[in-house]
Amino acid sequence: MPEPPFLAACRREPTDRTPVWFMRQAGRYMPEYRAARAQQGILEMCHKPKLVAQITLQPVERLGVDAAIVFADILLPFEPLGVGLSYASGGPKIWRPIRTPADVDKLEHVDPARHLAYCLEGVREAKAALAARFPAVPLIGFAGAPFTLASYAIEGGTSRTFETTKQFMYTHAGAWHGFMERLAELVGSFLALQAAAGADALQLFDSWAGCLSCADYQEYVLPHSRRAIELASAAGVPVIHFGTDTSTLLELMAEAGGDVIGVDWRIPLDVAWARIGGRAVQGNLDPAVLFAPPEVLERRVKEVLRRAGGRAGHIFNLGHGIQPGTPVENVKRVVDLVHGRA
Amino acid sequence: MPEPPFLAACRREPTDRTPVWFMRQAGRYMPEYRAARAQQGILEMCHKPKLVAQITLQPVERLGVDAAIVFADILLPFEPLGVGLSYASGGPKIWRPIRTPADVDKLEHVDPARHLAYCLEGVREAKAALAARFPAVPLIGFAGAPFTLASYAIEGGTSRTFETTKQFMYTHAGAWHGFMERLAELVGSFLALQAAAGADALQLFDSWAGCLSCADYQEYVLPHSRRAIELASAAGVPVIHFGTDTSTLLELMAEAGGDVIGVDWRIPLDVAWARIGGRAVQGNLDPAVLFAPPEVLERRVKEVLRRAGGRAGHIFNLGHGIQPGTPVENVKRVVDLVHGRA
Numbered sequence: 001m002p003e004p005p006f007l008a009a010c011r012r013e014p015t016d017r018t019p020v021w022f023m024r025q026a027g028r029y030m031p032e033y034r035a036a037r038a039q040q041g042i043l044e045m046c047h048k049p050k051l052v053a054q055i056t057l058q059p060v061e062r063l064g065v066d067a068a069i070v071f072a073d074i075l076l077p078f079e080p081l082g083v084g085l086s087y088a089s090g091g092p093k094i095w096r097p098i099r100t101p102a103d104v105d106k107l108e109h110v111d112p113a114r115h116l117a118y119c120l121e122g123v124r125e126a127k128a129a130l131a132a133r134f135p136a137v138p139l140i141g142f143a144g145a146p147f148t149l150a151s152y153a154i155e156g157g158t159s160r161t162f163e164t165t166k167q168f169m170y171t172h173a174g175a176w177h178g179f180m181e182r183l184a185e186l187v188g189s190f191l192a193l194q195a196a197a198g199a200d201a202l203q204l205f206d207s208w209a210g211c212l213s214c215a216d217y218q219e220y221v222l223p224h225s226r227r228a229i230e231l232a233s234a235a236g237v238p239v240i241h242f243g244t245d246t247s248t249l250l251e252l253m254a255e256a257g258g259d260v261i262g263v264d265w266r267i268p269l270d271v272a273w274a275r276i277g278g279r280a281v282q283g284n285l286d287p288a289v290l291f292a293p294p295e296v297l298e299r300r301v302k303e304v305l306r307r308a309g310g311r312a313g314h315i316f317n318l319g320h321g322i323q324p325g326t327p328v329e330n331v332k333r334v335v336d337l338v339h340g341r342a
Numbered sequence: 343m344p345e346p347p348f349l350a351a352c353r354r355e356p357t358d359r360t361p362v363w364f365m366r367q368a369g370r371y372m373p374e375y376r377a378a379r380a381q382q383g384i385l386e387m388c389h390k391p392k393l394v395a396q397i398t399l400q401p402v403e404r405l406g407v408d409a410a411i412v413f414a415d416i417l418l419p420f421e422p423l424g425v426g427l428s429y430a431s432g433g434p435k436i437w438r439p440i441r442t443p444a445d446v447d448k449l450e451h452v453d454p455a456r457h458l459a460y461c462l463e464g465v466r467e468a469k470a471a472l473a474a475r476f477p478a479v480p481l482i483g484f485a486g487a488p489f490t491l492a493s494y495a496i497e498g499g500t501s502r503t504f505e506t507t508k509q510f511m512y513t514h515a516g517a518w519h520g521f522m523e524r525l526a527e528l529v530g531s532f533l534a535l536q537a538a539a540g541a542d543a544l545q546l547f548d549s550w551a552g553c554l555s556c557a558d559y560q561e562y563v564l565p566h567s568r569r570a571i572e573l574a575s576a577a578g579v580p581v582i583h584f585g586t587d588t589s590t591l592l593e594l595m596a597e598a599g600g601d602v603i604g605v606d607w608r609i610p611l612d613v614a615w616a617r618i619g620g621r622a623v624q625g626n627l628d629p630a631v632l633f634a635p636p637e638v639l640e641r642r643v644k645e646v647l648r649r650a651g652g653r654a655g656h657i658f659n660l661g662h663g664i665q666p667g668t669p670v671e672n673v674k675r676v677v678d679l680v681h682g683r684a
Contacts, residue, residue, distance in 0.1 A: 160502070163630050163665055170634035213607040213628055215645060247590045248609045265555040267590045286555055288505050292512035303557060323505055 004138050006067040010201055010238035010260050012280050012313035018305065019066035020338040021140075022331065023242075024321030025059035026071050030328060032058050042087050043079075046072050052122035053129040060134050062328070063335050067138050067201070070126050070194070072119055074144030074205050075152060077186055080115035082108040083153055090157070097156035099168070101175030107182070112190035119190075120197040127198030138201060140240075141194030143232075145206035146183035146224040150176075162211045169220050180224040188231025195235035202232050203240040204258070207320075210245025217249050222256045229257030240282055244320050250276050264319030265289075269307040280313035287318045290326045290334070297330060301337045346480050348409040352543055352580035352602050354622050354655035360647065361408035362680040363482075364673065365584075366663030367401035368413050372670060374400050384429050385421075388414050394464035395471040402476050404670070405677050408657075409480050409543070412468050412536070414461055416486030416547050417494060419528055422457035424450040425495055432499070439498035441510070443517030449524070454532035461532075462539040469540030480543060482582075483536030485574075487548035488525035488566040492518075504553045511562050522566040530573025537577035544574050545582040546600070549662075552587025559591050564598050571599030582624055586662045592618050606661030607631075611649040622655035629660045632668045632676070639672060643679045 005015035026033055033055060036045065045051055055071040075092050078085040084095030098104055113120070127139050144152075151165040152158075159165070169176045191202045209221060225241070232239050241258025243249065247267040254261055254276040263272040263283035273281050289300045308314035316338045322331065336342035347357035368375055375397060378387065387393055397413040417434055420427040426437030440446055455462070469481050486494075493507040494500075501507070511518045533544045551563060567583070574581050583600025585591065589609040596603055596618040603621050605614040607628035615623050631642045650656040658680045664673065678684035 158502075160500075161630065161665065163633065166628070166630035167633040170631070170638045210608070213642075214610055215642070216628070245587060245608075248613075266552070266587075268556055271590075286508070286558070288503065288508035289512070291505065291509040296512045300557070323503065325505075 001136065004066065004136050006138050006315060007200060007238065009313055009315045010240070010280055012278075014312045017340060018308065018314055018316050018338050020316035020335055021065040021067040021069065022059070022318055022322050023069075025063065025065060025069065025331075026055045027322055028324040029322050029326040029331070030058060030062065032062070042073060043076075043085070046076060046122070047118050049118060049121040049125040053125035056126040056139070057129055057133065060130070060137055063332050064339075065137075065335060067140050068126065068130055068134075069140040069142060069203070070119075070123050070199065072122065072142070074142070074149065074207075076116060076119060077110060077112070077144075077149070077190070078153065080108060080110045081153075082106075092152060092157055094153060094156045098150075098153045098179065099164075101172050104175050104179045110186050112186060112193055116190055120193055123194050123197040123199055139199050140201045140203055141191060141197075141199030142203040142205060143187040143191050143194075143228075145204045145209065145243075146180045146187065146228060147212075147221045148206050148208045149183050149187070150179055151208050159208075162208065166216070169216070173220075176220060177224075180221070181227070184224040184227040185231070188228040191228070191232035191239075192235040195232070195237045199237065201238045201240065202235070203242055204228060204232065206241070206243040206246075206253070209243045209249060209253075212249070214248055214252060217252050222252055225253070225256040233257065242282070247272070254279055260315060262317075266319070269304055269314075270309065273308075280315065281308075282315040282317045284319050285317070285334070287320050287323050287326070290318075290322065290330045294333070297333060298337060298342070301334055305338065343478065346408065346478050348480050348657060349542060349580065351655055351657045352582070352622055354620075356654045359682060360650065360656055360658050360680050362658035362677055363407040363409040363411065364401070364660055364664050365411075367405065367407060367411065367673075368397045369664055370666035371664050371668040371673070372400060372404065374404070384415060385418075385427070388418060388464070389460050391460060391463040391467040395467035398468040398481070399471055399475065402472070402479050405674050406681075407479075407677060409482050410468065410472055410476075411482040411484060411545070412461075412465050412541065414464065414484065416484070416491065416549075418458060418461060419452060419454070419486075419491070419532065420495065422450060422452045423495075424448075434494060434499055436495055436498045440492075440495045440521065441506075443514050446517050446521045452528050454528060454535055458532060462535055465536050465539040465541055481541050482543045482545055483533060483539075483541030484545040484547060485529040485533050485536075485570075487546045487551065487585075488522045488529065488570060489554075489563045490548050490550045491525050491529070492521055493550050501550075504550060508558070511558070515562075518562060519566075522563070523569070526566040526569040527573070530570040533570070533574035533581075534577040537574070537579045541579065543580045543582065544577070545584055546570060546574065548583070548585040548588075548595070551585045551591060551595075554591070556590055556594060559594050564594055567595070567598040575599065584624070589614070596621055602657060604659075608661070611646055611656075612651065615650075615653075622657065623650075624657040624659045626661050627659070627676070629662050629665050629668070632660075632664065632672045636675070639675060640679060640684070643676055647680065
């Protein structure tokens with residue numbers, strides 16, 4: 001079997017077509033997902049490996065994307081860490097947020113092979129289901145990056161300013177680095193285990209690193225992202241290093257590692273690519289464009305493709321996840337446009 | 343009297359010291375502000391010109407900053423526009439948000455000289471109070487930029503993704519441009535009137551433009567920001583063009599206009615300055631650094647000064663407003679560090 005275009009692009013090898021997948025491609029915008037979601041909470045869903053496999057395949061069936069991403073959540077390690085995790089309509093809630101160095105010391109030791117075994121079982125089930133029905137479609141495993149996880153743990157949920165996180169980082173530098181080291185070991189080894197369970201590529205989500213100045217990223221974050229990626233890369237599959245709002249951090253993120261660097265919509269793709277040099281790039285359509293009328297959608301998709309210029313090593317994606325309420329037909333239309341069928 | 347350093351820096355003339363002021367320098371972090379605020383809502387405060395003058399002077403008295411900014415709110419024009427504005431703990435609420443082209447047509451005509459006369463009276467009172475007590479301290483007037491105002495009007499409040507705004511902009515391009523033209527005329531003439539009432543400089547706040555791709559900014563926003571700045575500049579005082587998260591929009595914002603371009607903390611000051619060329623720059627400390635211990639605070643302040651390199655045309659400021667809960671002594675310490683007294 002020839003190498004799937006998504007994996008070839010990760011390695012900057014030429015492909016017949018630009019591969020495309022979407023962050024949060026299995027999600028609330030999709031009726032078949034909502035049907036499963038209506039009966040249970042998101043954490044319960046993540047704990048059911050057979051359901052995980054089923055949901056992972058939904059966008060492959062419906063959209064014809066070039067990669068599947070295992071259905072899971074970046075905050076799942078918070079359950080065994082003991083900080084208390086639940087989901088409500090406003091997003092995740094961490095019941096016992098990390099506010100002092102003593103709170104870091106009290107965290108439970110997490111062995112991902114044991115405490116996140118159900119996730120690895122989900123990877124195995126999803127891989128088996130893909131192998132049976134879509135053998136040419138690779139599976140992506142993922143984890144949250146140390147900074148993004150630390151910010152959720154410290155803020156207690158989502159944040160606009162990440163002020164509490166930054167205050168902790170500035171004030172308790174020793175405890176901060178200790179916490180980040182633990183998270184780097186955890187997510188790095190968790191990613192490697194996902195590859196061993198069948199994931200063909202891995203993505204590290206540093207969704208909120210873009211709130212930081214370059215100096216802060218370099219001092220407080222980069223060494224820990226590097227460590228996580230080093231552990232993940234040891235598994236021998238491509239690693240995608242993703243963040244949003246990281247236009248000014250791209251060189252530093254590339255320095256931390258990753259075969260593919262995620263690029264959001266705030267920076268033109270060619271400008272970003274020129275800055276990070278010899279890596280593949282993933283992006284960079286604004287998810288809001290999926291709400292646009294056909295002519296605007298087509299214009300913006302073609303603009304991304306034009307800036308990629310057909311060079312080897314471009315994976316088409318959004319700059320962030322698909323929003324609830326997005327029309328499914330528009331997502332499908334993007335796949336067709338990228339595949340040259342629309 | 344020699345020209346105040348803030349105004350000299352706006353014109354890129356050399357100054358004895360780097361001028362410094364802070365966005366939201368009169369605000370909840372300050373006890374004397376909280377005392378006034380405890381007795382009334384923010385809109386009520388804005389409607390009292392003598393109170394406006396008193397609050398405008400508080401940070402000049404307490405901190406020794408190089409400029410005062412009139413106490414007001416960028417959303418005040420929403421009252422005469424008729425969209426319904428109130429403030430609760432979660433921020434502004436717009437009761438009748440703009441969701442269709444018909445909603446734009448229904449907006450009231452606003453004549454800022456008449457409908458915002460109380461703001462202009464506040465500018466006059468603040469200018470008179472400064473002239474009496476701090477004659478060397480210039481007064482800054484301000485307004486929200488068309489995009490930022492439109493986004494509040496359409497979202498109905500603050501937003502993380504600005505999805506509803508973008509959807510309106512893509513779907514109803516004609517109504518969007520019509521709305522933006524009205525806002526540009528309104529805020530441009532309002533700014534010019536503030537200069538006539540005594541403001542020595544003007545700032546256009548495009549706080550949320552950073553959510554846009556370069557292509558969207560250019561197509562849907564730039565012409566309207568240019569028009570607003572053109573109208574404001576006709577008053578003959580310097581104009582500061584400010585946004586957050588605009589690292590990739592800086593050239594386009596400079597193209598739209600402004601004598602001074604605001605730069606947030608996501609991009610090193612010298613990198614930003616090199617990109618916008620012959621303009622003054624304002625920034626670029628992360629407001630979260632004001633929560634840091636003294637050694638981190640000093641290091642980050644000196645880093646901004648080092649990157650400015652003593653060149654004419656740098657106004658020290660934060661990349662966004664001072665957060666509630668910020669220790670006043672840290673704000674004072676930044677003033678002293680910038681003035682070379684710490």
